[in-house]
Amino acid sequence: MKRRFKKSCYFPCKLEQLEQDLKNQYFQASPDLASKIIHHDGKRCIVVFIDYLVDKDHLYDQVVGEIQHTPSWDHETFKDTIPITGSKQHTELNPIGDELLEGAACVYIEGEKDCLTFLIPRVEKREPDRAETESLIFGPKVSFTESMDTNLNLVHKRMDTSSLKVEKFVIGNTVPTEVRIVYLEDIANGDNVKELRDRLSVLNVDDVLDASTLTQYIEDNSYSIFPQFITTELPDRFCYSLKEGRLGVLVDKSASGVVTPASFFSFFQTTEDNYTRWNMGAFTRLLRIIAMFISITLTPTYVAALTYHYEIIPDALLVSLGHSRTRVPFPPLLEALILEFLIELIREAGARLPTKVGQTMGIVGGIVIGQAVVQAGFTSNILIIIVALSALASFTTPSYLMGSAIRIIRFPLMIFAGLWGFVGLVFSFAFIAIHLVKQRSLNRPYFVPVYPFQPRDLDNSIFRIPFLHSNKRAYSNKPKKIQRFPKPKKPKKSDIDE
Template sequence: MKRRFKKSSYFPCKLNQLESDLKEQYFNSSPDLSSKTLNKDGKKCIVIFIDYLVNSDNLYDQVVDKIQQTPQWDNPSIKNKVPISGAQERSDIKSIGDDLLEGGACVYVEGEKSCLTFMIPRVEKRDPERAETESLIFGPQIAFTESLDTNLNIIHKRMDTSSLKVEKFVVGDTVPTEVRIVYLEDVANEDNVQELKDRLESLKIDDAMEASVLTQFIEDNSYSIFPQFLSTELPDRFCYSLKEGKLGILVDKSPSGVIAPVSFFSFFETTEDLYTRWNMGSFTRMLRIIAMVLSITLTPTYVAALTYHYEIIPDALLVSLGHSRTRVPFPPLLEALILEFLIELIREAGARLPTKVGQTMGIVGGIVVGQAVVQAGFTSNILIIIVALSALASFTAPSYLMGSAIRIIRFPLIIFAGLWGFIGIVASFAFIAIHLIKQRSLNRPYFVPFYPFQPRDIDNSIIRLPFLHSNKRAYSNNPKQVQRFPKPKKPKNNDIDEE
C-alpha cells in the first residue's frame, strides 16, 4: 500500500484523529502503534509510541510522569519539564512517523498547533568481547560491536586528542544508516578526506546494510577480486591506521571498521607485528607474503611439471611421482581441480557448521576424504601434500577477504598451467601484476612501495624497523605530518675501561 503523507499542518486536531492518521497514512494500519491518553483539569494529552522501539523505563519515568507533574499543559511547559534533550516540534504526519520509527515518543496536547517528539530509543547492544576473526597473542583483545556509540567510545578512549575528527553521514534511501568518517585532522591528507566525502555524498542506494557492503559501493574497482578497503574488527588496528594518516569508516549496526586508503601489502600486516620485537615482526610479515606466493604457485607448478616439464623433476622424485600416479586415471589438471574443489568444500562446511562440530569436521573430513581419494585412485598422495600446504599457506593472510582472493586465484592458475605449462603460469603472474599495478584504493596507488617505487615505505609494508628508526609515516598516504617524532640521537657507547 502506498503511503499518503499530509504535507501541510493539520494541527490542532482531535487526539484520536492524530493516532488514526498515523496508523493509516504512515504505518499501514500496523498494530504496533501504541498510545496512552492523559487527563488533567479538563485537558487531554496523548503519548504515541511503538512498544519495541522505545525504552519503556524512560517513557514512563521521564515523559509520562513528568507531563503529569507539569502545572500547565502546553508545548513550552512540557518541553522544559521533560528532562530529555533534543525535543522537536512537529506539525506533519511524515516527520512524526519518522521520529517514531527511530525510537521517539510523540506528545500532543489537544488544541496545540504542533506536537513534541522525544527520542528515547531502546538500544539493543552487546558488550565488547574478544576478537574472533582476527585473533591476537599480544596486544588488546577487545573488538568492535554492532553499536556505533560503543565503537566511537572505544576509539575516543584510545585516542584522547583534539585532532580526532568525526563526521556524520546518512546513507540509504529506504533504510537510512548512520555512517561516520574518522580521521586525525592534523595528519590525514585533505584530498583523501574530500574524496571519501564525495563518494559517500553521491551514493544513492536503498540500504548500506553493513560496512563490508558499503565498501563495495564506494571502492575504486568493483570488478576486481582484490579488496581495496581493509575491514577490521580490532580498534587498536583501526586507531593505529588513523595515526598513520589513513581514514576510518564506521557504520551503525556493523561490528567492524573500514580503513582507507590501503595497499596490497596492508592485508598482510597485523598490529601484533608492532607488539613483538622488530625482527620477529619482520620475519612473520615476510613469512605471510612468501606463504601467499607459495599458495598460488605450488599446485600449478605440480600440474605444469607433470604435464609438460618432466625434465625439471629430479630422477628420485620422478620415480616416486610415477609410482603414486600409477592408479590415477585422470590427467594432472583434472586431478588437481578435483582435489582443490574437495578442499574448498571441507573448508566451507567447517566454516558454516557450529564451532565444535566445524573443527571436528575439518580434521576428520580432511583425513577421511584424503585417505579415501588416494585409495580409490582419484589422486596421488603427493598432490594431497601439495594441496594441503597450499591451503595452509592461504590461511596465513590476516585478512579473510585477501585469503579468499588467494584461494580463488589458484583455480585459473591451475587451468592455465594445465593448458600451457610454465608459460601459462608466467602469463598469469604477469596479468596479476599488471592488474595490481593499475589498481587504486581511494584514488591512491595500490601496489606501493613497488609501484610507484617508494623505498622509504618498505618499512611500513614489507618489513618493520625498530621504532627508533621508524619515525616517519608512509609517504604514499601523503600525510600532512610525515614525521612522527624527531629521530633520537644515537647514545654514546663508552668502553668498559672508561666506566
C-alpha cells in the same frame, strides 16, 4: 505504499482522530502502535509511540511521569520540564510518523496547534567482546560491536586528542544508515579526506547493510578480485591506521571498521607485528608474503611439470611420482582441480557449521576424505601433500578477504598451467602483476612500495625495523606529518670505569 497527508497543517484535532489517522493511514493498522491518554484539570493529552522502538523506562519516568506532575499544561512547559534533549514541534502528520519510526514518543495536548516529539529510542547492543576473525596472541583482544556509540567510544578511548575528527553521513533512501568518517586532522591528507567525502556524498542506494557492503559501493574497481579497503574488527588496528595517516569509516549496525587507502602488502600486516620484537615481527610478516606465493604457485607448478615439463623433476622424485600416479585415471589438471575443489568444500562446510562441530568435521573430514581418494585411485599421495601445503599457506593471511582471493586465483592458474605449462603460468603472473600495478585504492597506488617503487616505505609494509629507527610514516599515504618523532641521537660511548 504509505499515504501522505497533503494538508499544510493537520492540527488541532481530537486525540482519538490523531491516533486513528496514524494507525490506519501511516502505519497501515500496525498493532504495535501504542498510546496513553492522560487527564488533568479538564484537559486531555495523548502519548503515542511504537511499543518495541522506545525505551519504556525513559518513556514512563521522564515523559509520562513528568506530564502527570506538571501543574500547567502547554507545549512550551512540556519542553522545559521533560528532561530529554532534542524535542521537536510539528504541525504536520508526516514528520511525526518518521520520528515515531526512529524511536520517538509523540505528545499532543488536545486543541493545540502543534505536536511535540521526544526521541527516546530503545538501543539493543552487546558489550565489546573478543575478536573472532582476527585472533591475536599479544595486544588488545577487544573488538568493535554493532553500536556506533560503542565503536566511537572505543576509538576515542585509544585516541584522546583534539586532532581526532569525526564527520557524519546518512546513507540510504529506504533504510537510512549512519556512517562516520574518522581521521586525524593534523596527519591525514586533505585530498584523501575530500575524495572519501565526495564518494559518500554522491552515494545513492537503498541501504547499507554493513561496512563490507559500503566498501563495494565506493571502491575504485568493482571487478577486481583483490580487496581495496581494509575491513577490521579490531579498534587498535583501526586507530593505528589513523596514526599512519589513513582514514577510517564506521557504519552503524556493523561490527567492523574500514581503513583506506590500502596497499596490497597492508593485508599481510597485523598489529601483533608491532607488539612483538622487531625481528620476530619482520620474520612473520615475510613468512606471510612467502606463504602467499607458495599458495598460488605450488599446485599450478605441479600441474605444469607433470603435464609438459618432466625434465625439471629430479630422477629420484620422478620415480616416486610415476609410482604414485599409476592408478590415477585423470590427467594432472583434472586431478588437481578435483582435490582443490574438495578442500574448498571442507573449508566452507567447517566455516558454516557450529564452532566445535566445524573443527571436528574439518579435521576428520580432511583425513578420511584424503585417505579415501588416494585408496580409490582418484589422486596421488604427493598431490595430497601439495594441496594441503597450499591450503595451509593461504590460511596464514591475516585478512579473510585477501586469503579468499588467493585461494580463488589458484584455479585459473591451474587451468593455464594445464593448458600451456610454464608459458601459461608466466602469462598468468604477468596478467596479475599488471592488474596489481594498475589497481588503486581511494585513487592511491595499490602496489606501493613496489610500484611506484618507494624504498623509504619498505619498513612500513614488507619489512619491520626497530621503532627507534622507524621515525617516519609511509610516504604513500601522503600524510601532512611525515615524521613521527625526531630521529634519536646516538649516545656517546664512554668507558664504564670513567
